[in-house]
Amino acid sequence: MFEERQPVKVAEAVNKVMSFTAKGEKEYIDLMEAEGRYLAEDILADHPIPPFDRSPLDGFAIRSADTNEASKESPVQLTVKETVGAGNVSTAAIGPGEAVRVMTGTIMPKACDAVVMFELADEYVEDGLEKIQIKRRFYPDDNVSKQGEETSEGEVVVKQGSKVTSGVIAVLATFGYDRVPAVKRPVVGIYATGTELLDVNEKLEPGKIRNSNAYMVASQVKEAGAEPLYFGKLADDFDTCYEAVKTKLNDVDALITTGGVSVGDFDFLPEIYTKLGADVLFNKIAMRPGSVTTVAAKDEKLLFGLSGNPSACFVGFELYARPWIKSYLGSPAPYLQVVRGTLTADFPKPNPFTRFIRSKVEYAGNRLYASPVGMDKSQVVTSLAYTDCLAAVPGGSRGYHAGDEVDILLLNPEGSSEPIRDPEKKRSGH
Amino acid sequence: MFEERQPVKVAEAVNKVMSFTAKGEKEYIDLMEAEGRYLAEDILADHPIPPFDRSPLDGFAIRSADTNEASKESPVQLTVKETVGAGNVSTAAIGPGEAVRVMTGTIMPKACDAVVMFELADEYVEDGLEKIQIKRRFYPDDNVSKQGEETSEGEVVVKQGSKVTSGVIAVLATFGYDRVPAVKRPVVGIYATGTELLDVNEKLEPGKIRNSNAYMVASQVKEAGAEPLYFGKLADDFDTCYEAVKTKLNDVDALITTGGVSVGDFDFLPEIYTKLGADVLFNKIAMRPGSVTTVAAKDEKLLFGLSGNPSACFVGFELYARPWIKSYLGSPAPYLQVVRGTLTADFPKPNPFTRFIRSKVEYAGNRLYASPVGMDKSQVVTSLAYTDCLAAVPGGSRGYHAGDEVDILLLNPEGSSEPIRDPEKKRSGH
The missing domain is CATH 2.40.340.10 (MoeA, C-terminal, domain IV)
Structure with missing residues (x-):
C-alpha cells in the first residue's frame, strides 16, 4: 500500500513545468484598468520627447546672438514683447533686442534659441516697456530642451512582457495609449479537496476544519497576475473528483487542486491524472514542505496538485504555479x-x-x-x-x-517602519 | 518676481506630513475582496489549532500501551477495526489489541493515543481480518498533533494594521472571517494642472503634451492602497483652479495636484493654498527632483502639490503621499x-x-x-x-x-529572470 516515489530536485521540477510555454492572447484594456497587467507588445513612441524645442525652466527666451557682447560691466538690454505660458504658442514677431517671457514647458518662440532663467535676468520697466538686463553671454541651445533629445519617434519605450506599474502608465499616457495592449490573463481554476473541509462561514464540527487553502491560493493566483476561478470543495470520493476535474479543465488554462496528492487511502489526484490520460511530470520533489506536490499536463494545460497542508500548498504554488503564470503573461522575470x-x-x-x-x-x-x-x-x-x-x-x-x-x-514585503533619513556623506563606503 | 524659498530637509518634510494622523474607519468586506486591504482590528483565533487531537500522517491510530512489549524479535499484532479518513469520526469501540486506519488530518479515535505511520506497520490479512504487526514501542502522543499546540483559542493571530496578503487570507479563512474588518481606504482626489495638457486620446498639437501625471499618480495611489478619484485637468487660470480645489476638497481625504507649484507666472498652487486658509507645511525640499513639492493642510486634510515634471511628481508621491496613505490605513510599515x-x-x-x-x-x-x-x-x-x-x-x-x-x-520589483537553483551546502558562508 505504501508507494515509493522518486523525488526530483526543485530546479528540475521547475524546468519541467516551464517547458510548457503557452502564452496568453492580446486584448485591449482601458489605461485606468491596466495596473498590474502585462504588455502584449512593445510600446512605441508615437512622437519624439520633447515633442518640440521647449524651455525647461521659467525665464526669458532670447536670441543668443543678442548677448554676444554682454558682460557684468556692459550688460545687454532686451525688451520683453510677450509672456507665454506652457501650452500656448508665442505669436509676437521677435527681432533683435527682443525677448519672450516663458514658463517651464513652453514651446520655444520662433527666432529665439536660448533661455535665461529668472535669476540671471534683472527686470525693470522703462518708457512703459518691460525690459530685462543680462550680464553674460548665452549660446545657441543654452537651456533649451531639444525636440527628441530624450526619445525619438518610433523608439521602443517599454518592452513587451513588462508589468504595468505606475511608471509604465506614465509612459503609456504620454504616448496616447488610452487603450493598452495587454496579455489576456490565464484563468486558473481552483478546487479544494477533502471531506474534512467546511466553508469559511460554517461552524466547526468534530473532525472538520475550515477550507483555507482555496482562498489563499485564489489570492496567490491574483498576486501572480492571473484570474482565479474557485469551483468549490470536493469530498474525498474518486468519481466525484474525477468528473469535476475532467469537466472543469475545459473552462480553464490551468487547474489547481489542494489536497489528495499524498499516499493516503483517499489521495485520489495521482490516480485521477492517470485516468485522465495526463502526463505526470513529477509526483515527488526533494523539498519540504510540499514534497508530494504533483504536476501533470493534459493537452498543454497544467494540473497543479498542491498539498492540503497550508504551508506546503503555499510553497508549492510560489515555486511552480507562479512562474508558469508569469511566463504565460510574457514576463521576462517569472521567478521569485x-x-x-x-x-x-x-x-x-x-x-x-x-x-x-x-x-x-x-x-x-x-x-x-x-x-x-x-x-x-x-x-x-x-x-x-x-x-x-x-x-x-x-x-x-x-x-x-x-x-x-x-x-x-x-515574496512581497510591505515596507519599512523607519522613515527615510537624509543620507549623509559620512555614511558612504568611502 | 523671483521668490526665495527656504528648503527643508527630506526627513523634516516627511515628519511634517506624518504629524497628520487621520485614520480610516472600519468597514466589513468579503474575504474574496480583501487582498491588499489593511486589517482594522486584531484577528483572533476563534478556536484552537489544531481544533482537536489529530493524526499528522497516514497510518494507524493505536493504544500505545499495546506496544509496551513490542520489539523486532517479538512484534505485536493488532486488529484494524475501521478505516477513517479526514473529516470523518471513528465510531468503532477500540479495545486492547485493536487499531484504526487513519489519514492525515483525521481526528484521533477515542481510546487511541498514538499513530504508527504506514511504513512502520506490516499489513496482512488473517482469518479474514485486517491486521498489522508493529516492531517497536510507541508512547502516548507519539505522532499526534495535539489540540491547540499551534494556536490557542482567543490568541491574536494577525495584528491590526497588517496588509492582507495571501498568507493573511489563509488565516482569516481558517478562523471563519468570511467578512473581514478592513480599514476604509482614503479617497485621494487628483487634479492635473497646466494649459499645456491634452487628454491621452487627443492628437498632439504645437506646445501641448499629453497628461501623464494624473494617470501615473492614480496608479501610485492604488499601489499605496488608497482609492484614486481623478477630477480631470485644469487650465492655468487662478479662479478656475481655486474653485476646483476648494470644492473638491470636500469630497476627498487628501487632494493631489500636479504642476503649478514652481515660481512661474502661472504656478498658482502656493497662492491657492494661502487663499484657502490652508497651513503650508513646506514649499521647498532639499531634494532633486521635486524640490518644489509643496504640502499644505486644511482641516486635517492634506493637499499635496506635486511637481508637473513626471519624475519629480513620481518621487514626491513616493516620499510624502505614500507614507501618509499607509499611515491612514494603519500600516506599521508606511515607509519605503x-x-x-x-x-x-x-x-x-x-x-x-x-x-x-x-x-x-x-x-x-x-x-x-x-x-x-x-x-x-x-x-x-x-x-x-x-x-x-x-x-x-x-x-x-x-x-x-x-x-x-x-x-x-x-519600490516594487517584479522578480527574477533566473530560475531557482537547488541550494547546495558548499555555497554556504561556512
Whole structure:
C-alpha cells in the first residue's frame, strides 16, 4: 500500500513545468484598468520627447546672438514683447533686442534659441516697456530642451512582457495609449479537496476544519497576475473528483487542486491524472514542505496538485504555479527574486531535502536577514500571515545555524517602519 | 518676481506630513475582496489549532500501551477495526489489541493515543481480518498533533494594521472571517494642472503634451492602497483652479495636484493654498527632483502639490503621499524600504541637494546594486517605466561614483529572470 516515489530536485521540477510555454492572447484594456497587467507588445513612441524645442525652466527666451557682447560691466538690454505660458504658442514677431517671457514647458518662440532663467535676468520697466538686463553671454541651445533629445519617434519605450506599474502608465499616457495592449490573463481554476473541509462561514464540527487553502491560493493566483476561478470543495470520493476535474479543465488554462496528492487511502489526484490520460511530470520533489506536490499536463494545460497542508500548498504554488503564470503573461522575470542573506535561527536537525522556511526578511545596513516566523511544520497556518520570504536551507548531512548564509526567496514585503533619513556623506563606503 | 524659498530637509518634510494622523474607519468586506486591504482590528483565533487531537500522517491510530512489549524479535499484532479518513469520526469501540486506519488530518479515535505511520506497520490479512504487526514501542502522543499546540483559542493571530496578503487570507479563512474588518481606504482626489495638457486620446498639437501625471499618480495611489478619484485637468487660470480645489476638497481625504507649484507666472498652487486658509507645511525640499513639492493642510486634510515634471511628481508621491496613505490605513510599515547598496554609475557633479536617482535594483550574491535607468533630468518620463528603486545620492560638496555605497529605496520589483537553483551546502558562508 505504501508507494515509493522518486523525488526530483526543485530546479528540475521547475524546468519541467516551464517547458510548457503557452502564452496568453492580446486584448485591449482601458489605461485606468491596466495596473498590474502585462504588455502584449512593445510600446512605441508615437512622437519624439520633447515633442518640440521647449524651455525647461521659467525665464526669458532670447536670441543668443543678442548677448554676444554682454558682460557684468556692459550688460545687454532686451525688451520683453510677450509672456507665454506652457501650452500656448508665442505669436509676437521677435527681432533683435527682443525677448519672450516663458514658463517651464513652453514651446520655444520662433527666432529665439536660448533661455535665461529668472535669476540671471534683472527686470525693470522703462518708457512703459518691460525690459530685462543680462550680464553674460548665452549660446545657441543654452537651456533649451531639444525636440527628441530624450526619445525619438518610433523608439521602443517599454518592452513587451513588462508589468504595468505606475511608471509604465506614465509612459503609456504620454504616448496616447488610452487603450493598452495587454496579455489576456490565464484563468486558473481552483478546487479544494477533502471531506474534512467546511466553508469559511460554517461552524466547526468534530473532525472538520475550515477550507483555507482555496482562498489563499485564489489570492496567490491574483498576486501572480492571473484570474482565479474557485469551483468549490470536493469530498474525498474518486468519481466525484474525477468528473469535476475532467469537466472543469475545459473552462480553464490551468487547474489547481489542494489536497489528495499524498499516499493516503483517499489521495485520489495521482490516480485521477492517470485516468485522465495526463502526463505526470513529477509526483515527488526533494523539498519540504510540499514534497508530494504533483504536476501533470493534459493537452498543454497544467494540473497543479498542491498539498492540503497550508504551508506546503503555499510553497508549492510560489515555486511552480507562479512562474508558469508569469511566463504565460510574457514576463521576462517569472521567478521569485533570490538573494543571499543570513539565517537568524538554528535548524540543527539535518534533512535530506531542501527546506523552504517561512520567514520574514529584514534589512540591516547592506545585509539581508531571514527570520523564521514560526514552527517549521507544514500544518502550521498562522505563520503564513507573517511570511514575506522563504529561506532555502539546503538538504544534506548537516544542520543549519543562526549566522549561516542561505538563499532567500523574496515574496512581497510591505515596507519599512523607519522613515527615510537624509543620507549623509559620512555614511558612504568611502 | 523671483521668490526665495527656504528648503527643508527630506526627513523634516516627511515628519511634517506624518504629524497628520487621520485614520480610516472600519468597514466589513468579503474575504474574496480583501487582498491588499489593511486589517482594522486584531484577528483572533476563534478556536484552537489544531481544533482537536489529530493524526499528522497516514497510518494507524493505536493504544500505545499495546506496544509496551513490542520489539523486532517479538512484534505485536493488532486488529484494524475501521478505516477513517479526514473529516470523518471513528465510531468503532477500540479495545486492547485493536487499531484504526487513519489519514492525515483525521481526528484521533477515542481510546487511541498514538499513530504508527504506514511504513512502520506490516499489513496482512488473517482469518479474514485486517491486521498489522508493529516492531517497536510507541508512547502516548507519539505522532499526534495535539489540540491547540499551534494556536490557542482567543490568541491574536494577525495584528491590526497588517496588509492582507495571501498568507493573511489563509488565516482569516481558517478562523471563519468570511467578512473581514478592513480599514476604509482614503479617497485621494487628483487634479492635473497646466494649459499645456491634452487628454491621452487627443492628437498632439504645437506646445501641448499629453497628461501623464494624473494617470501615473492614480496608479501610485492604488499601489499605496488608497482609492484614486481623478477630477480631470485644469487650465492655468487662478479662479478656475481655486474653485476646483476648494470644492473638491470636500469630497476627498487628501487632494493631489500636479504642476503649478514652481515660481512661474502661472504656478498658482502656493497662492491657492494661502487663499484657502490652508497651513503650508513646506514649499521647498532639499531634494532633486521635486524640490518644489509643496504640502499644505486644511482641516486635517492634506493637499499635496506635486511637481508637473513626471519624475519629480513620481518621487514626491513616493516620499510624502505614500507614507501618509499607509499611515491612514494603519500600516506599521508606511515607509519605503531602504537598503544599503552600490551605485553603478557616476554622478561627478556635486549637488547641494539630495538626489533620488531613478534606478533598477539588481541582486548579486549578498549585495544590492542600483543601476540608474536614464538621464537624470526631472522631465524624463520614459525612464520611469524601468524604475523599481530610487538611489539616494547625498547632497554636498563632492560627486558620487560607481562603486559608492548609497541608500536604495525599494519600490516594487517584479522578480527574477533566473530560475531557482537547488541550494547546495558548499555555497554556504561556512
